[in-house]
Amino acid sequence: MAINWFKYSSPASFYSLAGKMIPIFSITTIALFVMGLYTGFFVAPTDFQQSEAYRIIFIHVPAAWMSMFLYLVMASWAAIGLAFNTRLSSMIATAIAPTGAMFTFLALWTGALWGKPMWGTWWVWDARLTSELILLFLYIGFMALQAAIDDPRRADKAGAVIALVGVVNIPIIYFSVKWWNTLHQGATVSLTQSPKMATTMLTGMFIMALACWMYSIVVVLMRTRTIILERERHTTWVSELQGTA
Amino acid sequence: MFLWVIQRDLLLAMRQRADVLTTLFFFIIVVSLFPLGVGPEINMLRAMAPGVMWVAALLASMLSLERMFSSDYLDGTLEQMLLSPQPLSLVVLGKVLAHWLVTGVPLVLIAPVLGIQFNLPMDALLVLTASLLLGTPVLSLIGAIGAALTLGLRGGGVLVSLLVLPLYIPVLIFGAGAVEASSVGLGASTHLSLLGAFLLASLVFAPWATAAALRISME
Amino acid sequence: MLKVSDLECVRGERSLFKDINFSLEAGELMQVNGPNGSGKTSLLRILCGLAIPAHGEICWCGNTIRSLDEEYHNVITYLGHLNGAKDNLTAIENLRISSALAGNEIEESKAHEALRHMGLGGCEVLPVKVLSQGQRRRVTLARLLVCSTVLWILDEPLVALDGAAVKLVQSLLEQHLEQGGMVVMTTHQDINITAVVTKRLQLA
Numbered sequence: 002m003a004i005n006w007f008k009y010s011s012p013a014s015f016y017s018l019a020g021k022m023i024p025i026f027s028i029t030t031i032a033l034f035v036m037g038l039y040t041g042f043f044v045a046p047t048d049f050q051q052s053e054a055y056r057i058i059f060i061h062v063p064a065a066w067m068s069m070f071l072y073l074v075m076a077s078w079a080a081i082g083l084a085f086n087t088r089l090s091s092m093i094a095t096a097i098a099p100t101g102a103m104f105t106f107l108a109l110w111t112g113a114l115w116g117k118p119m120w121g122t123w124w125v126w127d128a129r130l131t132s133e134l135i136l137l138f139l140y141i142g143f144m145a146l147q148a149a150i151d152d153p154r155r156a157d158k159a160g161a162v163i164a165l166v167g168v169v170n171i172p173i174i175y176f177s178v179k180w181w182n183t184l185h186q187g188a189t190v191s192l193t194q195s196p197k198m199a200t201t202m203l204t205g206m207f208i209m210a211l212a213c214w215m216y217s218i219v220v221v222l223m224r225t226r227t228i229i230l231e232r233e234r235h236t237t238w239v240s241e242l243q244g245t246a
Numbered sequence: 247m248f249l250w251v252i253q254r255d256l257l258l259a260m261r262q263r264a265d266v267l268t269t270l271f272f273f274i275i276v277v278s279l280f281p282l283g284v285g286p287e288i289n290m291l292r293a294m295a296p297g298v299m300w301v302a303a304l305l306a307s308m309l310s311l312e313r314m315f316s317s318d319y320l321d322g323t324l325e326q327m328l329l330s331p332q333p334l335s336l337v338v339l340g341k342v343l344a345h346w347l348v349t350g351v352p353l354v355l356i357a358p359v360l361g362i363q364f365n366l367p368m369d370a371l372l373v374l375t376a377s378l379l380l381g382t383p384v385l386s387l388i389g390a391i392g393a394a395l396t397l398g399l400r401g402g403g404v405l406v407s408l409l410v411l412p413l414y415i416p417v418l419i420f421g422a423g424a425v426e427a428s429s430v431g432l433g434a435s436t437h438l439s440l441l442g443a444f445l446l447a448s449l450v451f452a453p454w455a456t457a458a459a460l461r462i463s464m465e
Numbered sequence: 466m467l468k469v470s471d472l473e474c475v476r477g478e479r480s481l482f483k484d485i486n487f488s489l490e491a492g493e494l495m496q497v498n499g500p501n502g503s504g505k506t507s508l509l510r511i512l513c514g515l516a517i518p519a520h521g522e523i524c525w526c527g528n529t530i531r532s533l534d535e536e537y538h539n540v541i542t543y544l545g546h547l548n549g550a551k552d553n554l555t556a557i558e559n560l561r562i563s564s565a566l567a568g569n570e571i572e573e574s575k576a577h578e579a580l581r582h583m584g585l586g587g588c589e590v591l592p593v594k595v596l597s598q599g600q601r602r603r604v605t606l607a608r609l610l611v612c613s614t615v616l617w618i619l620d621e622p623l624v625a626l627d628g629a630a631v632k633l634v635q636s637l638l639e640q641h642l643e644q645g646g647m648v649v650m651t652t653h654q655d656i657n658i659t660a661v662v663t664k665r666l667q668l669a
Binding site: 135138139141142145146149154158163166167169170173176178180181 | 391392395396399401405408411412413416419420423444451462463
């Protein structure tokens with residue numbers, strides 16, 4: 002089993018494996034998105050409290066989940082790359098960052114769109130919103146650091162350090178923001194006011210979360226392939242690839 | 247050896263006093279600009295004071311971060327430190343301590359004076375000083391990681407702020423929160439002990455991470 | 466003592482050198498030659514553990530230098546192409562501090578003596594920034610007089626030195642080799658150092 006895994010840790014074999022996997026995951030992504038959006042918009046009942054506006058949670062909640070989950074995945078790959086000096090793991094980490102940042106931004110944006118009709122304001126300094134904003138800063142920091150370093154090996158390692166420092170800090174940041182929020186009760190709106198969700202709503206949300214997951218896999222695979230080509234452009238297997246293409 | 251590092255950095259700071267004073271005056275100027283921006287209403291200023299002081303302290307300590315390793319990097323002395331038979335994290339700890347003595351301590355000392363400008367009551371001034379005393383070393387410790395990672399990069403100064411400022415948030419919240427809590431009569435001991443916990447945690451963790459970052463950047 | 470096997474260094478995308486193998490015993494000198502950009506500095510940085518090779522291993526007395534880590538730093542002195550001296554410190558402060566950082570605290574009198582030996586008498590208490598390039602190099606080289614390490618890794622030690630100083634360095638190196646020390650160095654200048662064994666490594 003172990004040998005099998007290490008085979009795909011070589012960029013060249015990963016490149017072809019990813020190439021085969023992308024179409025499968027793309028189709029799954031599209032199918033899940035269609036299913037999820039259909040459930041979200043047509044099957045799920047109208048919420049008696051929030052009427053139609055609530056439907057944005059079908060994208061908002063999965064995006065928020067993905068934003069946090071992807072940061073952990075990114076940091077884990079970066080850590081593996083740092084510990085075992087496997088180039089591919091670091092490349093995957095680099096490939097995840099923009100998708101993670103995109104989901105973070107999406108979660109913030111849809112949150113604002115939701116907040117306006119619900120609370121009458123685009124933005125509240127709620128603990129979750131603030132933490133999400135800080136998460137966006139962490140993603141941007143990671144990407145900016147990697148972009149500023151020319152040597153890819155140093156970029157990988159430096160990115161890993163900052164990602165890990167971020168992971169250690171996220172619980173502390175979340176906890177402090179929450180504390181800070183309770184100290185300033187006046188400005189907050191409770192986000193957990195909604196009554197029990199209908200099962201169809203929940204199903205729709207899970208399908209959407211799965212769709213976002215699949216989407217992330219597709220995009221990360223594609224981006225990893227591009228990074229592999231860019232970094233390995235002087236190797237023989239890439240030039241062979243160009244010859245056959 | 248540890249003492250040699252501190253002594254060396256303090257000696258260098260003494261020879262370049264202007265750098266130290268720049269950070270201090272930056273802090274004073276930023277704090278003094280706020281009343282000009284928001285108006286001289288006493289109650290509002292008093293309410294704002296902890297946040298203003300702490301944000302200014304964050305910015306001032308960040309301003310001096312780039313200097314922590316870059317001049318040693320440029321003249322090759324950092325290379326020699328990496329080759330020291332002592333653990334690199336110990337060398338780093340020495341440098342961070344020196345950095346704090348040079349940039350953090352002056353802020354702690356001047357803060358009560360600036361607090362008077364904002365009409366802070368006596369006990370709030372004490373809490374402010376105590377929170378800065380516990381919090382500014384954390385800023386130097388965390389900042390060192392960012393400074394080590396951005397060593398020798400173009401635009402390193404701006405980049406370091408992008409990396410480090412989000413990590414400063416807990417210190418900001420509990421530092422400013424301590425003063426606020428004491429002024430509404432809640433007592434600041436919880437906040438201060440949490441700041442102390444941050445200090446201990448970063449004392450253990452940050453030098454080690456900085457040492458790893460330096461090795462990566464020097465390779 | 467020092468054994469290097471299958472060393473490869475990659476900078477950016479191109480391989481600077483590969484399949485470097487050599488060993489060095491007590492009293493031996495290794496001169497690394499090669500045109501600019503051939504990786505001499507990279508090789509020396511790898512040898513002292515500052516950089517990690519793309520491939521290969523360096524062993525000191527049978528242990529890899531990565532496993533020895535800080536212990537290895539006790540036996541080497543590396544002088545890079547940067548002087549490693551602070552502009553705002555005096556020559557004597559620089560020497561004492563850099564020695565202390567290398568785990569070798571020295572008395573002020575010993576530092577004075579070393580600097581005088583390097584022909585810096587009278588300049589000891591001047592800040593290094595007012596010294597000439599050659600004098601700064603001498604301040605750096607003075608470390609060799611006070612250190613007690615076995616393996617010296619020197620990157621272009623003779624740059625900016627005048628004839629007298631070159632002779633000084635030459636006798637210093639010869640003395641070190643006689644006492645069973647080892648030297649790995651790069652230089653573009655002609656220097657004739659008598660050693661029991663002189664090895665040469667040519668980088669393309």
